[in-house]
Amino acid sequence: MTMLALPDALAWSEWHARHPSRLISEKECERFLTYAGPLAGRTAVDLGCGTGQWTRQLVRWGMRATGYDYSSGALEQAHKLVVGHPRLTFARWDITAEEIPTDIQPGQVDLVTCRLSLAYLDWGRLLTDVARWLCPGGRFYALTPVESAGGEAGRDPYRRGLATQQLDHLVHVKGWLHAHEWHASLGLRGVMLHGPRGPVREK
Template identity: 40%
Template sequence: MMGRTAVSVEDWDRYHQDGRSARVIGDMEIRKFFDHAEPRKGMQALDLGCGRGAWTRQMGRYGLRTVGYDYSPAAVAAARAGGPYYGQVSFEQCDLNAEGIPVSVEPASVDVVSMRMSLEHLDRYRLMGDVRRILRPGGLAYVMTKVMEEDPPSIFWSVG
């Protein structure tokens, strides 16, 4: 994690138990995601660093079968309690820095990988190698990271 101090699971649990969230999902973000990802019912998605699960559920609304992973057991518990699930959303606790994306995720099996406000907390070199392994040809990685306080951009790239 290039020069960053790791945040403990207890710190993340306190953050999520306080009901905090990285960034409210706005209409512009939803439109841009829809325009770039072109989500279709039945697509497979992972949401890495899902927090309390709002974005994971948003992808489920599009019909994507989505698994949200988070380091914090408190976040996963809140995400599971948050509903609605749209019939295709689940949440798992996982230390992506220590374990990487679970090996149970088949290579080239995922259409969309989302890292919304989480990449800055993850070992990006290891993680992006894992993302490349699991994305289908033509799959999309959606990354939103804070660059400026008032307007974090979103970045899209595809595996071809």
């Protein structure tokens, strides 16, 4: 199988400058809110936030949210769209290569989200970290494109998704009280994991 090279931070910045973010649909919001539990006054971490569209939506629901991305260009756009909001921050972080920010403390986060960026991360390792960050009853939400079978050659590196088998593994990872999965829209799947109850590991 030919592995698709991942864009670097500069390439992502150039891409974000030319392409609008995927819109947040009413259907996505409805499904998310069905499984997310109470949000107002709680703390969220948004991984791979891009220009911050989803991070801002979390704040509209009353959360305190921090969006992390490794594209300086995307974060520059995010900062321009919202200036000085008391419950919203953005920070640069290369999740795959750098240490976890000190702002993320174990057991202090109510919700971690990863919208359209999970396929670029080592999600097995990520879930182990997320389980440590979440407080009791915390949740992890991911929205990801679904890749067709046949390998990675020729795919658009800026719209990468997970294979169906990978999503099945994700939903059945041990260590969570509940898992929900749904078809969000054409080519997209949503996942919500509830309440880590111990070390997270694959079956």
